[in-house]
Amino acid sequence: MKEIMLGNKAVARGLYEAGCTFASSYPGTPSTEITEEAALYDEIYCEWAPNEKVAMEAALGASIGGARSFCAMKHVGLNVAADPLFTASYTGVNAGMVIAVADDPGMHSSQNEQDSRHYAEAAKLLMLEPSDSKECLRMAKDAFALSEQFDLPVLLRLSTRVSHSQSVVETSPREDIPLREYQKSPRKFVMMPGNAKPRHADVEKRQRALAEWSESCPYNTVERGSGKIGVITAGISYQYACEAFPEASFLKLGTVYPLPEKLIREFAASVETLYVIEELDPFIETFCRSLGLSPTGKAALTPLYEYSQTYLRRQLLGEAPKSLYLDETIPVRPPVMCPGCPHRGVFYTLHKLGLTVFGDIGCYTLGATPPLNALDTTICMGASISGLHGFNHARGEESAKNAVAVIGDSTFMHSGITGLINITYNMGTSTVIILDNSITGMTGHQQNPTTGLTLKNQPTYAVSLEKICEGAGVKRIRVVDPNRMDEFESAVREETAAAEPSVIIARRPCALLKTVKRHPPFSIDAAVCVGCKQCLGIGCPAISIGADKKARIDATLCVGCDLCRQLCRPGAIRKSGEEEESK
Amino acid sequence: MNTNIMISGVGGQGTLLASRILGRVLLGQGYDVKLSEVHGMSQRGGSVVTYVKFGEKIYSPIVDEGEADFILAFELLEAARYLSHLRPGGKIIVNTQQIDPMPVITGAAKYPENLVQKLRDAGADVVALDALSLALEAGNAKAVNVVLIGVLSTILPIEEAAWRGAIEALVPAKLLDLNLRAFDLGVAAAKQ
Structure with missing residues (x-):
């Protein structure tokens, strides 16, 4: 069935279709909706763990126990879960295990802008990166079989624009996967030095197998255009680049780690001008340079924030958009605590x-x-x-x-x-x-x-x-x-x-909770208000100063939390119906 | 030919629902459709934008400077803030409601005056209406989003039944009548 779906919901759909039965996550924008959506399927046991480390360990435990398992987190959450991540790379899995990590270029809702692709390289794990909802579904689903094939947890890297965009997907029925046999195997799962040493050797062997597989896997594709420009890109940057360079040839990478060396060399040799287009760090570009290639990448494009088609046109083609202009200072509107916020x-x-x-x-x-x-x-x-x-x-x-x-x-x-x-x-x-x-x-x-x-x-x-x-x-x-x-x-x-x-x-509960009673809006008695602005000190979006220099309360926003009234020395702020009561 | 719509407003005004109604309607017309949404911190009373793009094949989910065919602005200042996203010849549908941002509330900045006229002077084709009053007339201030969808429905070449169908599918049953009233009031306002 064809439908329009949020990237995060498509990941959840992928889990469902792949027969995943266990998900444990800690919420974090932009990853949160994956686990919320997965929880709507009765077939998937879903839980919020107290933190990402616990979530990943629980998911690994479920995988060892034979169930296809999943955990999701934002980029900084992976820092918290980095401890189990690195050793899970050594133990590998029993049933398939997938870890979704959502980066936040532009820091829409984060304290830093780290690039989680480095984790895949550092922990020697396979990382897939979708560029729209359709790929979110497909890669999340396929990742379980890949996890089982290569005996590792598979990382699925998302970014805010992929997680929080909706695009068209086609859904399929769920495949029910029986619980795998559990057999005690200390050499694989007890990571003390005597066992970990041979496992590290296995990891290195696996690396070579993964690199070879990445050369011919279905997620890395060449799209031939008519122009002389060739673009190597992945994830959301692919979508921006397609709009900015409609005639270019593309090497679209779905495996951001390991990267396909031969495929990249061949593609580079087939084009006159080579661009690497990727948000944040020069991860693909650095790999290209290690191969002796000299693409245009971060020399022209910033490692900061999000890209867009217009940004790429401006930086790489020198084209500026035609747009309308208003000669006016527009006050910023930063996010604020809600009216009634405790x-x-x-x-x-x-x-x-x-x-x-x-x-x-x-x-x-x-x-x-x-x-x-x-x-x-x-x-x-x-x-x-x-x-x-x-x-x-x-x-x-x-x-x-x-x-x-x-x-x-x-x-x-x-x-x-x-x-x-x-x-x-x-x-x-x-x-x-x-x-x-x-x-x-x-x-x-x-x-x-x-x-x-x-x-x-x-x-x-x-x-x-x-x-x-x-x-x-x-x-x-x-x-x-x-x-x-x-x-x-x-x-x-x-x-x-x-x-x-x-x-x-x-x-005191969050004012937005449905179980919290909203009180009728308060109002200002203009005859009593002296315009001292004391009430503005709490930074409530419902209170402002009117043309008459007196305070006013926006009745559509006020929830009657009573804070402003406690600050008003002249007593000009009235609860709804208060005047009637006093009569 | 692709069409780009930008929806701007203040976090909490219901821009997400508006974009989802649009997405559903457009998918039903056989278009390729992409929506880009804002979740998380910026939702808390901040300036928010969502994008809706449709056509034969859509790549980037975002609408950038000079690319919007339509801006659906839920608040006056949020229309002015994103004027540079409008392509020359594009149209702004704006709710004339004013919500003071924190710098205006604290007195650090002033809310600009006569913005509708200034937008017109800058070359924008502006449809301005008091969608808040219409939403209140329909029964709830939160229905501003569906009033504005009603206005937009008269401009896009899509029959009315498709819009009603999408609203029915996406709005909780107990709020359906209210939202259909809001939609009708938007349609009627656009035809005036």
């Missing part, structure tokens, strides 16, 4: 108290933006807690009284716990604020171990943040509603002053 009051208070704030990865990273300007650092998942510990040690005892870490519930589960243990074990005195909004927010509402629901929405054991902190040795643990601003401020003052580790759990 993080808003937290960052208002931290900013007000002038604290140093070690931040983490999630919606609350937006606490760094004006007017809240509350964050000092954001590095990677979990680094708020561990980073604060080092910061406070470096700066001495007084530092801990003026600094906090903020981390979300899901990020705390992912990699915050070990950082907290480091504080208690090493007698630190840092204050950690866990922003418990009952969901994984930024990636679009995924369940996590603290929410009491699984990926398939089955009720389950809810991990207790309080008990984990208590078990880690924290004695001062407080739960506060961050929208009660006075209470929250007192808690922060008291806990930062205490000369021992403390955790404040700021607990």
